[in-house]
Amino acid sequence: MTLRPLSSFADFELAAAWLQRKENYQWLDFGSSTQGVTPALLKIMVQRQSNFIRLYTSDADDTPIGIVALTNVDRNMRTGTFWIVAGDKSFRSRGWGRIAASRFLALAFRDLGLHTVNTWIVEHNVSRRSAERLGFRFIGRQRQCHFIDGQPYDRLLFDLLASELPEIERLNRAAFGGRPDVGATVHLPAPRP
Numbered sequence: 001m002t003l004r005p006l007s008s009f010a011d012f013e014l015a016a017a018w019l020q021r022k023e024n025y026q027w028l029d030f031g032s033s034t035q036g037v038t039p040a041l042l043k044i045m046v047q048r049q050s051n052f053i054r055l056y057t058s059d060a061d062d063t064p065i066g067i068v069a070l071t072n073v074d075r076n077m078r079t080g081t082f083w084i085v086a087g088d089k090s091f092r093s094r095g096w097g098r099i100a101a102s103r104f105l106a107l108a109f110r111d112l113g114l115h116t117v118n119t120w121i122v123e124h125n126v127s128r129r130s131a132e133r134l135g136f137r138f139i140g141r142q143r144q145c146h147f148i149d150g151q152p153y154d155r156l157l158f159d160l161l162a163s164e165l166p167e168i169e170r171l172n173r174a175a176f177g178g179r180p181d182v183g184a185t186v187h188l189p190a191p192r193p
Protein backbone atom coordinates (compact mmCIF):
# COMPACT_ATOMS: atom_id res chain seq x y z
CA MET A 1 0.00 0.00 0.00
CA THR A 2 1.11 3.51 -0.70
CA LEU A 3 0.01 6.86 0.61
CA ARG A 4 0.31 9.45 -2.10
CA PRO A 5 -0.69 13.07 -2.54
CA LEU A 6 -3.59 13.94 -4.79
CA SER A 7 -1.86 15.35 -7.83
CA SER A 8 -3.81 14.84 -11.05
CA PHE A 9 -7.22 16.08 -12.08
CA ALA A 10 -8.36 12.45 -12.07
CA ASP A 11 -7.28 12.10 -8.41
CA PHE A 12 -9.32 15.14 -7.40
CA GLU A 13 -12.38 13.99 -9.38
CA LEU A 14 -12.24 10.48 -7.93
CA ALA A 15 -11.77 11.59 -4.31
CA ALA A 16 -14.49 14.26 -4.63
CA ALA A 17 -16.87 11.65 -6.08
CA TRP A 18 -16.24 9.45 -3.04
CA LEU A 19 -16.90 12.39 -0.71
CA GLN A 20 -20.13 13.28 -2.53
CA ARG A 21 -21.71 9.87 -1.83
CA LYS A 22 -24.31 10.06 0.93
CA GLU A 23 -22.98 6.85 2.45
CA ASN A 24 -19.75 8.78 3.10
CA TYR A 25 -20.60 12.47 3.57
CA GLN A 26 -23.38 11.84 6.10
CA TRP A 27 -20.66 10.91 8.62
CA LEU A 28 -18.43 13.93 7.88
CA ASP A 29 -18.59 17.68 8.41
CA PHE A 30 -16.72 20.09 6.17
CA GLY A 31 -18.31 23.14 7.78
CA SER A 32 -20.72 25.82 6.60
CA SER A 33 -23.33 23.15 5.87
CA THR A 34 -21.22 22.12 2.88
CA GLN A 35 -21.57 18.40 2.40
CA GLY A 36 -20.76 18.29 -1.32
CA VAL A 37 -17.00 18.42 -1.76
CA THR A 38 -16.13 19.35 -5.34
CA PRO A 39 -12.80 18.65 -7.05
CA ALA A 40 -12.06 22.41 -6.88
CA LEU A 41 -12.75 22.55 -3.11
CA LEU A 42 -10.63 19.45 -2.55
CA LYS A 43 -7.77 21.03 -4.51
CA ILE A 44 -7.98 24.12 -2.28
CA MET A 45 -8.04 21.91 0.83
CA VAL A 46 -4.89 20.07 -0.30
CA GLN A 47 -3.02 23.34 -0.78
CA ARG A 48 -3.69 24.62 2.74
CA GLN A 49 -1.14 24.03 5.50
CA SER A 50 -4.01 23.16 7.85
CA ASN A 51 -4.79 20.01 5.84
CA PHE A 52 -2.74 16.89 5.16
CA ILE A 53 -4.54 14.63 2.68
CA ARG A 54 -3.43 11.42 0.95
CA LEU A 55 -4.94 8.74 -1.26
CA TYR A 56 -4.23 5.20 -0.18
CA THR A 57 -3.72 2.69 -2.94
CA SER A 58 -3.49 -1.00 -3.65
CA ASP A 59 -0.06 -2.64 -3.70
CA ALA A 60 -0.91 -4.61 -6.81
CA ASP A 61 -1.50 -1.80 -9.30
CA ASP A 62 -1.66 1.54 -7.45
CA THR A 63 -5.46 1.56 -7.69
CA PRO A 64 -6.82 4.27 -5.36
CA ILE A 65 -8.84 2.69 -2.54
CA GLY A 66 -9.67 5.62 -0.29
CA ILE A 67 -8.68 8.94 1.18
CA VAL A 68 -7.11 9.58 4.57
CA ALA A 69 -6.66 13.04 6.03
CA LEU A 70 -5.91 15.43 8.82
CA THR A 71 -7.77 18.71 8.95
CA ASN A 72 -7.37 21.55 11.43
CA VAL A 73 -3.63 20.86 11.59
CA ASP A 74 -2.10 23.32 14.04
CA ARG A 75 1.68 23.11 14.00
CA ASN A 76 1.99 25.44 17.00
CA MET A 77 -0.26 23.32 19.22
CA ARG A 78 0.86 20.18 17.38
CA THR A 79 -2.65 18.83 16.83
CA GLY A 80 -4.88 17.72 13.98
CA THR A 81 -8.26 16.08 13.34
CA PHE A 82 -8.21 12.69 11.60
CA TRP A 83 -10.71 11.22 9.13
CA ILE A 84 -10.75 8.47 6.53
CA VAL A 85 -13.11 7.39 3.74
CA ALA A 86 -13.04 4.06 1.91
CA GLY A 87 -13.85 5.01 -1.66
CA ASP A 88 -13.61 1.71 -3.52
CA LYS A 89 -15.97 -0.52 -1.58
CA SER A 90 -14.66 -3.70 -3.28
CA PHE A 91 -11.64 -3.43 -0.92
CA ARG A 92 -13.83 -3.14 2.21
CA SER A 93 -13.32 -5.51 5.16
CA ARG A 94 -9.82 -6.50 4.09
CA GLY A 95 -7.90 -4.30 6.54
CA TRP A 96 -6.73 -1.72 3.98
CA GLY A 97 -8.31 1.18 5.88
CA ARG A 98 -6.66 0.20 9.16
CA ILE A 99 -3.27 -0.19 7.49
CA ALA A 100 -3.65 3.14 5.69
CA ALA A 101 -4.74 4.84 8.91
CA SER A 102 -1.84 3.43 10.95
CA ARG A 103 0.75 4.41 8.33
CA PHE A 104 -0.81 7.82 7.91
CA LEU A 105 -0.86 8.48 11.66
CA ALA A 106 2.79 7.42 11.91
CA LEU A 107 3.59 9.99 9.21
CA ALA A 108 1.55 12.66 10.96
CA PHE A 109 3.36 12.19 14.25
CA ARG A 110 6.82 11.73 12.78
CA ASP A 111 6.88 14.10 9.80
CA LEU A 112 4.46 16.79 10.90
CA GLY A 113 5.71 16.76 14.49
CA LEU A 114 2.23 16.44 15.96
CA HIS A 115 1.76 15.60 19.62
CA THR A 116 -1.89 14.54 19.54
CA VAL A 117 -4.49 13.67 16.92
CA ASN A 118 -8.19 13.73 17.58
CA THR A 119 -11.20 12.38 15.73
CA TRP A 120 -14.93 12.18 16.21
CA ILE A 121 -17.36 9.50 15.14
CA VAL A 122 -21.11 9.78 14.93
CA GLU A 123 -22.73 7.47 17.48
CA HIS A 124 -23.81 4.12 16.01
CA ASN A 125 -21.20 4.34 13.23
CA VAL A 126 -19.22 1.10 13.04
CA SER A 127 -16.02 3.14 12.59
CA ARG A 128 -15.78 3.40 16.36
CA ARG A 129 -14.29 -0.10 16.56
CA SER A 130 -11.67 0.79 13.95
CA ALA A 131 -10.63 3.93 15.83
CA GLU A 132 -10.30 2.00 19.07
CA ARG A 133 -8.18 -0.71 17.36
CA LEU A 134 -5.83 2.05 16.20
CA GLY A 135 -5.38 3.17 19.80
CA PHE A 136 -7.73 6.15 19.88
CA ARG A 137 -9.24 6.63 23.34
CA PHE A 138 -12.74 7.84 24.05
CA ILE A 139 -12.59 11.28 25.69
CA GLY A 140 -16.13 12.62 25.55
CA ARG A 141 -19.34 13.27 23.72
CA GLN A 142 -20.90 16.21 21.88
CA ARG A 143 -24.61 15.77 22.29
CA GLN A 144 -27.07 15.95 19.39
CA CYS A 145 -24.81 18.04 17.16
CA HIS A 146 -24.76 15.92 14.00
CA PHE A 147 -27.84 15.60 11.82
CA ILE A 148 -28.50 12.75 9.41
CA ASP A 149 -31.83 12.81 7.57
CA GLY A 150 -33.14 15.36 10.08
CA GLN A 151 -32.30 13.20 13.12
CA PRO A 152 -29.82 14.50 15.72
CA TYR A 153 -26.97 12.24 16.79
CA ASP A 154 -24.12 12.59 19.25
CA ARG A 155 -20.51 12.79 18.17
CA LEU A 156 -18.14 10.58 20.15
CA LEU A 157 -14.76 12.24 20.69
CA PHE A 158 -11.43 10.38 20.64
CA ASP A 159 -7.75 11.24 20.77
CA LEU A 160 -4.38 9.58 20.27
CA LEU A 161 -1.04 10.81 21.63
CA ALA A 162 2.29 10.58 19.84
CA SER A 163 3.59 8.60 22.83
CA GLU A 164 1.13 5.87 21.82
CA LEU A 165 2.78 5.57 18.39
CA PRO A 166 4.69 2.35 19.16
CA GLU A 167 1.34 0.57 19.43
CA ILE A 168 0.37 1.82 15.97
CA GLU A 169 3.69 0.64 14.55
CA ARG A 170 3.25 -2.78 16.21
CA LEU A 171 -0.19 -3.15 14.59
CA ASN A 172 1.27 -2.14 11.25
CA ARG A 173 4.12 -4.68 11.48
CA ALA A 174 1.65 -7.42 12.43
CA ALA A 175 -0.48 -6.61 9.39
CA PHE A 176 2.55 -7.14 7.13
CA GLY A 177 3.93 -10.23 8.83
CA GLY A 178 6.64 -8.32 10.67
CA ARG A 179 7.92 -6.49 7.60
CA PRO A 180 8.69 -2.79 8.05
CA ASP A 181 6.69 -0.01 6.40
CA VAL A 182 8.32 0.01 3.01
CA GLY A 183 7.67 3.23 1.16
CA ALA A 184 5.61 4.90 3.89
CA THR A 185 7.84 7.93 4.42
CA VAL A 186 6.65 11.18 2.88
CA HIS A 187 8.85 14.26 2.84
CA LEU A 188 6.84 17.37 3.58
CA PRO A 189 7.69 21.03 3.22
CA ALA A 190 8.82 22.72 6.41
CA PRO A 191 6.06 24.60 8.26
CA ARG A 192 5.73 28.23 7.37
CA PRO A 193 6.52 30.65 10.19
